[in-house]
Amino acid sequence: MKAFGTLLLTFFISISFNAQEFKFEKETIDYGKIHKGAKGERIFVFTNTGDAPLIIKNIQSSCGCTVPKKPEKPVMPGEKGEIKVSYDTSRLGGFSKTVTIFSNAKNSRKVIRIKGFVNNGGSLQKEKNMLSDS
Structure with missing residues (x-):
């Protein structure tokens, strides 16, 4: 039983020394007000602050209107x-x-966010419509 306890302790210590972490420059990207059909791609930049390669295994979005793309290769420390x-x-x-x-x-699940407002083309289109109605 002591051998098992020692093995378990060694395992947890080795995990804590090889813990992976990553830090995002921004965890939320605000698109602000954008026009319908505008370019919808944004990039989240992060740094591997751990001491071993960081592997992004999977990424899921909260709906089909948002498509994330993960890095194909491991991100090296630093x-x-x-x-x-x-x-x-x-x-x-x-x-x-x-x-x-x-x-x-170390925290195998991380949530980032996007937000914004898509409008129908702005007040310029409304002004054109108002002028043509006169």
Whole structure:
């Protein structure tokens, strides 16, 4: 029993020394007010602050209107990585979506967010319509 306890303790100590962490420059990206059909791609930049390669295993978005793309290769300690997120800007109105990242980090699940408002083209279109009605 002592051998098992010692083995278990050694295992937990080795995990704590090899813990992976990553830190995002921004955990929420605000698109602000954008026009319908505008470019919906944004990039989350993060740094591997751990002492071993960081592997992004999977990324899931909260709906089909948001498409994330994970790094294909492990991110080495001290290096930066990118997660690209594309939002479907053909949907009018406000949005707030989450993207969940699954990795080999100490906290294996991390949530980042996008938010914004898609309008129908702005007041310029309304002014043109008003002038043509006169």
